[in-house]
Amino acid sequence: MVHDLEKAELHLHLEGSVEPETLLELDPKLTLEEVRARYRYEDFAGFIESFKWVTGHLRGPRDYALVARRLLERLAAQNVRYAEITISAGVILWRGQQFGPVYEMLLDEVARSPVEVRWVLDAVRQLGAEPAMAVARLAANRVERGVVAFGIGGDEARGPVEWFDKVFEFARRSGLHLTVHAGETVGPESVWEALRLGAERIGHGIRAAEDPMLLDWLRDRDIALEICISSNVATGAVAALDRHPVRRIFEAGVPIVLGSDDPAMFQTTLEGEYELAAREFGFSEKELRGIAENGFRYAFKR
Ligand SMILES: [Zn+2]
Numbered sequence: 001m002v003h004d005l006e007k008a009e010l011h012l013h014l015e016g017s018v019e020p021e022t023l024l025e026l027d028p029k030l031t032l033e034e035v036r037a038r039y040r041y042e043d044f045a046g047f048i049e050s051f052k053w054v055t056g057h058l059r060g061p062r063d064y065a066l067v068a069r070r071l072l073e074r075l076a077a078q079n080v081r082y083a084e085i086t087i088s089a090g091v092i093l094w095r096g097q098q099f100g101p102v103y104e105m106l107l108d109e110v111a112r113s114p115v116e117v118r119w120v121l122d123a124v125r126q127l128g129a130e131p132a133m134a135v136a137r138l139a140a141n142r143v144e145r146g147v148v149a150f151g152i153g154g155d156e157a158r159g160p161v162e163w164f165d166k167v168f169e170f171a172r173r174s175g176l177h178l179t180v181h182a183g184e185t186v187g188p189e190s191v192w193e194a195l196r197l198g199a200e201r202i203g204h205g206i207r208a209a210e211d212p213m214l215l216d217w218l219r220d221r222d223i224a225l226e227i228c229i230s231s232n233v234a235t236g237a238v239a240a241l242d243r244h245p246v247r248r249i250f251e252a253g254v255p256i257v258l259g260s261d262d263p264a265m266f267q268t269t270l271e272g273e274y275e276l277a278a279r280e281f282g283f284s285e286k287e288l289r290g291i292a293e294n295g296f297r298y299a300f301k302r
Pocket residue numbers: 011012013153181203261262
């Protein structure tokens with residue numbers, strides 16, 4: 001049933017989609033055991049380290065194109081019709097790489113895929129406002145060419161949203177949508193702050209479950225949470241699978257979509273997330289269909 005649903009994937013990082021086999025192709029010196037060990041985390045900081053490690057193997061446009069090709073094949077195989085894929089443009093700049101040639105090759109890959117794709121350019125919170133502005137400019141220059149949103153991700157505790165008010169303002173004026181990773185490792189106040197700065201969707205946002213007023217606000221303003229269950233378990237954002245608040249958030253009437261976040265790094269798929277929601281949290285076929293429809297309803301595609 002899950003496979004037959006036409007799905008949209010709205011919370012998905014290109015760099016987190018690199019399967020161990022693809023990493024070996026990019027760096028033949030690696031071993032499978034090494035990669036698998038890197039893809040297990042003690043905590044959120046450990047995950048961020050591994051994410052950085054993966055990006056260290058993406059040396060230029062060709063490498064990005066290869067991982068995009070593999071990702072698009074896997075999305076098509078899961079009956080994903082539309083995807084908003086996040087690129088950590090902030091990491092590309094931080095590594096001193098050029099974003100332009102990478103993006104052109106990504107567009108070439110998309111042109112060959114049956115999956116309709118739009119892009120979200122993500123800045124790294126802990127690097128601060130200046131580098132984030134550079135990412136927002138890259139995004140603003142590509143609103144006509146497939147970039148629909150600007151986002152921030154990374155370490156919430158070491159990069160509070162309020163640093164980015166001017167960046168968000170610029171992005172909004174440039175015609176970009178805004179999505180913010182918040183309420184993942186930091187509490188509801190981080191989500192409130194993201195909303196204050198104009199976030200239209202929240203990446204994760206699961207800590208909203210601790211704040212009934214916030215749940216009401218999200219429901220009433222029709223702001224969707226991008227929920228990634230396996231991710232939250234793998235990074236320790238929730239203590240255990242059965243402690244995940246997805247059902248509570250859903251019951252509160254907050255619109256949700258399901259996402260795989262970093263599928264290779266969390267050993268999951270979008271279909272796997274739907275199946276998990278059904279198996280562990282009792283989501284019915286009808287509810288899953290509604291969630292799949294949300295993927296298209298809350299898309300940023302114009
Ligand atoms: Zn994410």
